[in-house]
Amino acid sequence: MQRRKSDAELGLNPQQAAGRRVFDYDCARCHEAYSSKDLQGPSLEHMFKKQYLPSGLPANDDRVTEVVQYGKAHMPAFGNVLTPQQIKDLLAYLHTL
Numbered sequence: 001m002q003r004r005k006s007d008a009e010l011g012l013n014p015q016q017a018a019g020r021r022v023f024d025y026d027c028a029r030c031h032e033a034y035s036s037k038d039l040q041g042p043s044l045e046h047m048f049k050k051q052y053l054p055s056g057l058p059a060n061d062d063r064v065t066e067v068v069q070y071g072k073a074h075m076p077a078f079g080n081v082l083t084p085q086q087i088k089d090l091l092a093y094l095h096t097l
Contacts, residue, residue, distance in 0.1 A: 012096060019093025022086050026078060033097055041075060048095050061091055 007017040023033060030041040037043060042054040050059050055072055057063040068087055069079035082090070 010096065012093070015089050015092045016096055017093075018086075019089035019091065022082065022090045023093055026081065027090070030075075044094060045097050047097060064091060064094065 007020060010020075012020060023031075027044075030039050032039055032043040032045060034045060035043060036045050047053065047064075048059055053059050053063060053067070055067070057067070057072075065087055067075060068082070068090065069077060071077035078087075
């Protein structure tokens with residue numbers, strides 16, 4: 001297994017690093033960040049480099065925010081778990097994948 005890279009090695013700014021912590025705590029049990037393999041949910045590697053999300057929705061901040069807040073299909077809603085700032089931080093991190 002490959003060693004986990006630090007925030008600095010990934011070149012993450014403070015907001016992206018905060019988003020990585022949100023991802024690690026709330027998302028990593030179902031989604032891969034640095035692998036194309038799926039877990040319980042689809043891999044999020046390169047998600048913003050694609051035109052569409054696995055659900056068929058456009059891969060943009062508005063749709064991803066909506067899915068995080070309200071859930072979709074098998075993904076639970078996190079709108080009551082994460083603050084608006086945590087969601088913004090998470091999006092900043094997801095853009096680095």
